[in-house]
Every structure is written in structure tokens, then in C-alpha cells.
Amino acid sequence: MIKKSNLLFIVIPALIFSYILYMIIVDSLPLACTNGFRIISRKEWNANNPLDTSGVYYYKDDLKVVLKYIVIHHSGFRENIGVKNIQSYQQSCGYNDIAYHFIIDRYGKIYEGRKINTLGAHAGETAEANNMAQRFSKHIDKHLTATSLPEPYKLDPDYGAIGICLEGNFEIERPTRCQLSNLKQLVLYLMQKYNIEKDNIMLHKEVRKRLILKRNLHPIKEETHCPGKYGAAEIKHLINTI
Numbered sequence: 389m390i391k392k393s394n395l396l397f398i399v400i401p402a403l404i405f406s407y408i409l410y411m412i413i414v415d416s417l418p419l420a421c422t423n424g425f426r427i428i429s430r431k432e433w434n435a436n437n438p439l440d441t442s443g444v445y446y447y448k449d450d451l452k453v454v455l456k457y458i459v460i461h462h463s464g465f466r467e468n469i470g471v472k473n474i475q476s477y478q479q480s481c482g483y484n485d486i487a488y489h490f491i492i493d494r495y496g497k498i499y500e501g502r503k504i505n506t507l508g509a510h511a512g513e514t515a516e517a518n519n520m521a522q523r524f525s526k527h528i529d530k531h532l533t534a535t536s537l538p539e540p541y542k543l544d545p546d547y548g549a550i551g552i553c554l555e556g557n558f559e560i561e562r563p564t565r566c567q568l569s570n571l572k573q574l575v576l577y578l579m580q581k582y583n584i585e586k587d588n589i590m591l592h593k594e595v596r597k598r599l600i601l602k603r604n605l606h607p608i609k610e611e612t613h614c615p616g617k618y619g620a621a622e623i624k625h626l627i628n629t630i
């Protein structure tokens with residue numbers, strides 16, 4: 389006869405072992421990638437409107453001149469939480485809209501984020517851009533409208549930077565094969581369409597050095613590890629193959 393307490397010593401480890409085995413099997417199953425290059429529009433994924441439509445900054449110059457950089461991120465949320473949830477979360481944090489221009493989920497599906505002809509909110513902020521924006525907003529227009537604020541945004545690392553976010557927390561998990569192959573397709577498409585140089589494709593964590601300190605500007609936010617240690621290594625490798 390096995391004692392009840394002894395039984396617990398067998399059942400609990402067995403349950404834990406089964407769970408770990410299950411996770412290993414699920415993780416190792418090949419993901420069914422979304423094949424073919426297609427961008428799922430905001431309308432298709434039922435995006436919310438920007439919270440303040442008058443606060444959307446539309447680029448005024450030709451996009452081939454303005455768009456010079458591609459900045460790559462991870463979402464920081466484990467696995468797929470969905471583009472709609474990312475947008476709702478960011479809007480609840482005070483962002484006007486989803487921060488990025490494109491989002492790629494774990495299956496490699498590519499979603500349209502902010503409109504490509506509008507300023508993103510993913511690369512970071514500088515003291516100089518914020519100060520100037522405040523001065524403008526006090527004296528010219530309380531809303532940061534497209535017409536009233538042409539200059540301050542040029543001191544912002546987001547100016548001319550297309551933001552691409554891959555779903556996942558790449559500190560603890562790897563980008564999927566599907567994400568990486570469709571990221572490459574998306575990057576190649578953007579490079580060709582807007583004449584972006586390979587050298588100007590960077591990880592979020594490289595922005596501070598390259599688009600802020602190098603311009604003698606002062607960053608507002610702390611240093612970031614985005615897109616996580618696995619993301620940084622694998623995405624950097626991918627960029628090198630372009």
C-alpha cells in the first residue's frame with residue numbers, strides 16, 4: 389500500500405515532467421508559415437483609428453527622400469498576442485496609434501501598422517525634439533498638427549525611420565523561421581521601394597548611438613535591449629545576408 393504523501397511525491401513530479409515534455413514537443417513542431425509576400429491592411433485587421441487624428445504627423449516630402457532607416461523591434465510579449473492587442477495596449481499607454489509601421493507575427497503574417505507616410509513612435513525621443521515641440525505647442529498650436537510642426541520632428545530618431553516589430557519576447561524565445569524569412573522579404577521590398585541603404589537597417593538598441601548620440605542629441609529614454617538577445621543575434625545575421 390502506497391502512502392498518500394508518497395503518492396504526491398510521484399504524481400507531482402510526473403505532472404511537471406509531462407508538462408515540460410509537452411512544451412518541448414509543441415516548441416519543436418514546425419510552424420505552418422504564411423507563404424507569399426502580402427501585407428494585411430489596417431482595414432482587414434480592423435485597426436482602431438488614431439486617438440487624436442489631428443496629432444498624426446504626415447511627412448511632407450517625397451517618401452523616397454524622407455524614409456532613410458528601418459528599425460527592427462520585438463514586441464516583448466511572449467508568443468503571438470495579436471496586432472489588435474498590441475495596438476490596444478499601446479493606445480492605453482497613451483500612444484496615438486500602434487507605434488510601428490509593420491508587425492510580423494509568429495506565422496510570418498505581415499500587418500500594416502501606422503501608415504507609412506506618417507511619423508512612427510518606436511525609435512525613441514530626444515530632449516531637443518521634445519523641448520522644441522513644447523515651445524511650438526505653447527505659442528502656435530496646442531495640437532501637434534502636421535502643418536504647425538514641421539521642424540521639431542526632424543530632431544526625433546523616428547523621423548524617416550520605418551518601424552518593424554516581430555511578435556515575441558526575444559529575451560526568452562527565438563524569432564521563428566517564418567518571421568525571419570518574411571522579415572527579409574519585407575525589408576527587401578522597403579529598401580527597393582524607398583531607396584534605403586543596407587547600412588541603414590538597424591536594431592532598436594542601435595538607434596541611441598546611431599541616430600541620437602551621433603547627432604549630438606540627448607536621449608530621453610533609458611538604453612534598450614530590444615529586440616532581445618536572441619532577436620539581436622538572429623536579426624543581425626539576417627541583415628548581413630541581405
Ligand SMILES: [Zn+2]
Pocket residue numbers: 460461462510592612614615
Ligand atoms: Zn523596440
